[in-house]
Amino acid sequence: MNVGLVGVTGYSGSVLYELLLHHPNVDHINLYGHSQTEAQSLEKVLPQLRRRDNILPYDSADIMKNNQMVFFATSAGVTTELAAPFIEANFPVIDLAGDYRLKSRESYEKWYKKPAPKEEYLKKSFYGLTDFVNSKGQTYVCNPGCYATTTLLALAPLVQNHLIDPSSIVVDAKSGTSGAGKKLTELTHFTQTDENLQLYKVNQHQHIPEIVQQLKIWDESVPYIQFTTTLLPLTRGIMASCYAKAKDNVTEDDVRAAFVRTYSDDTFVNATEGVFPTLKQVTGTNFCDIGYQLNPVTHQIVIVSVLDNLLKGAAGQAIQNFNQMFDYAPETGLDLIPVLL
Ligand SMILES: NC(=O)C1=CN([C@@H]2O[C@H](COP(=O)(O)OP(=O)(O)OC[C@H]3O[C@@H](n4cnc5c(N)ncnc54)[C@H](OP(=O)(O)O)[C@@H]3O)[C@@H](O)[C@H]2O)C=CC1
Ligand SMILES: CC(=O)N[C@@H](CCC(=O)OP(=O)(O)O)C(=O)O
Numbered sequence: 124m125n126v127g128l129v130g131v132t133g134y135s136g137s138v139l140y141e142l143l144l145h146h147p148n149v150d151h152i153n154l155y156g157h158s159q160t161e162a163q164s165l166e167k168v169l170p171q172l173r174r175r176d177n178i179l180p181y182d183s184a185d186i187m188k189n190n191q192m193v194f195f196a197t198s199a200g201v202t203t204e205l206a207a208p209f210i211e212a213n214f215p216v217i218d219l220a221g222d223y224r225l226k227s228r229e230s231y232e233k234w235y236k237k238p239a240p241k242e243e244y245l246k247k248s249f250y251g252l253t254d255f256v257n258s259k260g261q262t263y264v265c266n267p268g269c270y271a272t273t274t275l276l277a278l279a280p281l282v283q284n285h286l287i288d289p290s291s292i293v294v295d296a297k298s299g300t301s302g303a304g305k306k307l308t309e310l311t312h313f314t315q316t317d318e319n320l321q322l323y324k325v326n327q328h329q330h331i332p333e334i335v336q337q338l339k340i341w342d343e344s345v346p347y348i349q350f351t352t353t354l355l356p357l358t359r360g361i362m363a364s365c366y367a368k369a370k371d372n373v374t375e376d377d378v379r380a381a382f383v384r385t386y387s388d389d390t391f392v393n394a395t396e397g398v399f400p401t402l403k404q405v406t407g408t409n410f411c412d413i414g415y416q417l418n419p420v421t422h423q424i425v426i427v428s429v430l431d432n433l434l435k436g437a438a439g440q441a442i443q444n445f446n447q448m449f450d451y452a453p454e455t456g457l458d459l460i461p462v463l464l
């Protein structure tokens with residue numbers, strides 16, 4: 124099939140393009156940029172891809188005429204402005220940005236500090252956390268955020284099975300700089316990042332409401348989470364160290380059974396008791412690896428999850444949503460091995 128991609132010049136868009144080039148069910152990828160620009164040679168903007176394709180000026184009618192679906196890998200706020208014609212036409216979209224993930228307009232405006240999409244459009248959007256839902260038959264799929272995916276996959280077995288005190292969740296999450304996109308900021312400047320660790324957006328991160336929204340679907344009694352983010356001097360990767368108090372009668376067997384039941388048939392999530400993952404074991408892949416352990420002294424459970432923010436946290440999960448939407452096998456186009464050294 125022919126697919127459209129808006130945002131190939133961005134970090135997640137370029138990784139998505141690379142995955143689509145190798146996807147056996149994709150015949151052609153039409154690339155789109157900003158509406159006001161002329162067609163651009165991809166070779167000029169991303170010479171390292173060594174491809175002769177053009178980036179076409181953005182035109183929603185052209186996208187719907189020449190493709191069977193479209194991916195948006197654009198900055199926050201762009202699809203709020205641009206997605207209306209696709210939603211009106213029920214044309215399949217996979218949106219990597221956060222615009223349509225939060226069901227509450229007030230919440231989006233509070234956390235993203237941008238105007239929210241229309242209520243009627245939010246009602247049509249589908250939160251594509253691929254390990255727990257299936258995008259088949261959906262038309263507007265929101266790809267989950269990178270920190271949100273890492274955290275939700277770590278907490279899901281415990282929250283879904285009501286094994287923890289719902290008000291005790293603490294998440295200490297860390298990310299490489301590619302999570303911030305290609306625009307240089309003071310925080311991500313080499314001089315500031317290299318050999319440094321920096322907390323940012325403490326208690327203000329836009330993925331807090333996204334995580335809580337999903338946790339509440341699994342267990343309404345989860346009131347909030349304590350969530351902090353730290354910038355690592357690395358390009359790729361997220362590690363979320365999560366802590367929660369086990370309910371009084373919960374045993375190691377209960378915790379193990381919950382993780383095994385949840386993930387034993389999952390292609391991309393591996394959870395192991397007492398073995399804590401490193402970032403490098405997932406960098407370059409679509410895997411999320413999880414280690415967990417109940418501490419018998421404190422009765423706290425520690426869960427550590429890692430993933431590549433540009434793959435499982437963005438472009439890889441977008442391909443999973445694409446595979447679900449069009450009924451391709453889950454692993455199609457995602458047979459990746461980690462960067463070994
Ligand atoms: N980086 C990551 O790890 C993750 C990112 N995301 C989300 O995915 C989206 C893309 O992120 P990322 O790749 O980091 O961002 P980048 O800043 O690296 O890239 C943004 C892309 O959007 C394009 N763009 C911006 N405005 C418009 C517009 N009006 N019309 C058409 N194209 C536009 C840019 O084009 P140009 O180059 O011409 O400006 C660029 O290609 C974001 O919403 C982000 O939150 C989600 C999960 C993880
Ligand atoms: C390192 C870094 O800055 N990471 C970004 C990742 C979040 C992201 O991509 O945001 P949305 O998908 O919600 O738009 C951040 O913390 O904001």
